[in-house]
Amino acid sequence: MEWTAIAADVDVSTRPLAVTAGGVPLVVLRPSPGAEPVVFADRCPHRLVPLSAATVEGGRMRCAYHGWEFDAAGNCVSLPSQEGAPPPRASLPAGPKVRITDGMVEISGLPASDPEDLFTNEDPSLRNAWHPVGIIGIDDMSEVELMGRTYRPAEEKTQDRWGLRWLAPETPLAELFDDPDHDDANYVGAWLPTARSNASAGIVADNFLDVAHFPFVHAKTFGAAEEKLVERYEVTDEPWGCRSVQDQWFDNPADPGVAAGIRPVRQRRRATYVYRAPFQLMLRLEELDAGSVKTILFFAQPESLSSTRIYTKMLFHGIGGVADPPPDVIRSEVAFEEAVLEEDLELQRALRLPGLPLRMRDELHVRADLLGVHLRRVLAQFKTSSRPCPPPPSAGPALD
Ligand code: FES
Ligand SMILES: [Fe+2]
Incomplete structure (x- = not known):
């Protein structure tokens, strides 16, 4: 398995950080202080707004545009504009595997890139x-x-x-x-x-x-x-x-x-x-x-x-x-x-x-x-x- 370093471990906090690997924009963060880092494609599934602009609170990432909230596993746990459970597609696609080696956050595998038909x-x-x-x-x-x-x-x-x-x-x-x-x-x-x-x-x-x-x-x-x-x-x-x-x-x-x-x-x-x-x-x-x-x-x-x-x-x-x-x-x-x-x-x-x-x-x-x-x-x-x-x-x- 190939691993790619994307950020220094000390730089990763509850403030989402935008990074790029293999041309794919990613977001890396700790869902709560001291927790293991998580990595996702840097876009909300709703309107593709970068999740690096999200705020993190109580283990959840809240998108800056419409307030959809995602847990540490990427599940959409709140979709404020409507009642009921968020649809499954509202959750983030699985991110790459993550490990920490020699003080660096490394990932293996890459999520899909941004859409191009714009x-x-x-x-x-x-x-x-x-x-x-x-x-x-x-x-x-x-x-x-x-x-x-x-x-x-x-x-x-x-x-x-x-x-x-x-x-x-x-x-x-x-x-x-x-x-x-x-x-x-x-x-x-x-x-x-x-x-x-x-x-x-x-x-x-x-x-x-x-x-x-x-x-x-x-x-x-x-x-x-x-x-x-x-x-x-x-x-x-x-x-x-x-x-x-x-x-x-x-x-x-x-x-x-x-x-x-x-x-x-x-x-x-x-x-x-x-x-x-x-x-x-x-x-x-x-x-x-x-x-x-x-x-x-x-x-x-x-x-x-x-x-x-x-x-x-x-x-x-x-x-x-x-x-x-x-x-x-x-x-x-x-x-x-x-x-x-x-x-x-x-x-x-x-x-x-x-x-x-x-x-x-x-x-x-x-x-x-x-x-x-x-x-x-x-x-x-x-x-x-x-x-x-x-x-x-x-x-x-x-x-x-
Ligand atoms: S773009 Fe993220 S909640 Fe709408
Ligand atoms: Fe407005």
């Missing part, structure tokens, strides 16, 4: 789409980055919408979605500063549609009070996209109607998610009892394999019980949303895969992931539907 920011199908390339009046758009190339919008097919310029390198498969709130004079709009993620636009979109990560990724903003269990919800297909309307209970202490004794603090909220290929997203949060609406428009620009630019515009109506929220309320809402986005970006900085897996078997989808499953299906169809682009003029005549 939808990246340079997928050729993205040429047949509208992409946001800058905020009008704010960004210099003489040259912009898209799919690893530089484009000059002045020389390309463009359109302006929501205060953004959109560019389509080839005939787009899908048009921009409708958004009634933006054209409604009763709404006040405000941009968040644009942001960048190292994750692909597909992963960024998946994160936006994800409803199970709030208690774990957003614990410092709004997540601590959120319910871990995700209620069953439905998703309706739309042309090149989907929509999901979810009614939820939540505490609304900021509602002036609560202080006035008109409404209880526990109220109903309707969350409507809208997705359109490839990376147009919207979340409309309607407080059904208090009557206020907060709409978040969220668009991603696939700049290169390791860069996605994110545009977030918020639309407000009736926040704080008044039709026109004053500037200080808008400022604090925007600052709060920025802090929320930063929590997502921090999680994305820990990711390693350069794209979104589109093969269903590469991840483990559970009930809470229905929106993410629709996103993958739409993108898989998008990827195969776009026509091959004609050869550039400089390519010369075809050879036979």
Whole structure:
């Protein structure tokens, strides 16, 4: 049997350590202080987030994204978004054999490598789409980055919408979605500063549609009070996209109607998610009892394999019980949303895969992931539907 040293024994603790052996990313840790080291492939079976970003407590590893917990043998022992025992596939595939020799942790055998069939920011199908390339009046758009190339919008097919310029390198498969709130004079709009993620636009979109990560990724903003269990919800297909309307209970202490004794603090909220290929997203949060609406428009620009630019515009109506929220309320809402986005970006900085897996078997989808499953299906169809682009003029005549 062949053994490979992967780490010094003294460096292995209850803080998971990322290492690589034979090109395969691994995580090595002690499930509790002084315990024997264990080694697994460095990815959670759910969304393939590196387990080296997990926290270890009470002999269990808790994934940073949705809080699935694994024991020292790799068994999934907690899957917070749903009731009942986790499915067997939620457990980690067996890791390699481990021994300690001369102060080194050694392994024998290697788990499977990361999947390779990924939808990246340079997928050729993205040429047949509208992409946001800058905020009008704010960004210099003489040259912009898209799919690893530089484009000059002045020389390309463009359109302006929501205060953004959109560019389509080839005939787009899908048009921009409708958004009634933006054209409604009763709404006040405000941009968040644009942001960048190292994750692909597909992963960024998946994160936006994800409803199970709030208690774990957003614990410092709004997540601590959120319910871990995700209620069953439905998703309706739309042309090149989907929509999901979810009614939820939540505490609304900021509602002036609560202080006035008109409404209880526990109220109903309707969350409507809208997705359109490839990376147009919207979340409309309607407080059904208090009557206020907060709409978040969220668009991603696939700049290169390791860069996605994110545009977030918020639309407000009736926040704080008044039709026109004053500037200080808008400022604090925007600052709060920025802090929320930063929590997502921090999680994305820990990711390693350069794209979104589109093969269903590469991840483990559970009930809470229905929106993410629709996103993958739409993108898989998008990827195969776009026509091959004609050869550039400089390519010369075809050879036979
Ligand atoms: S729990 Fe690990 S990626 Fe979801
Ligand atoms: Fe998030």
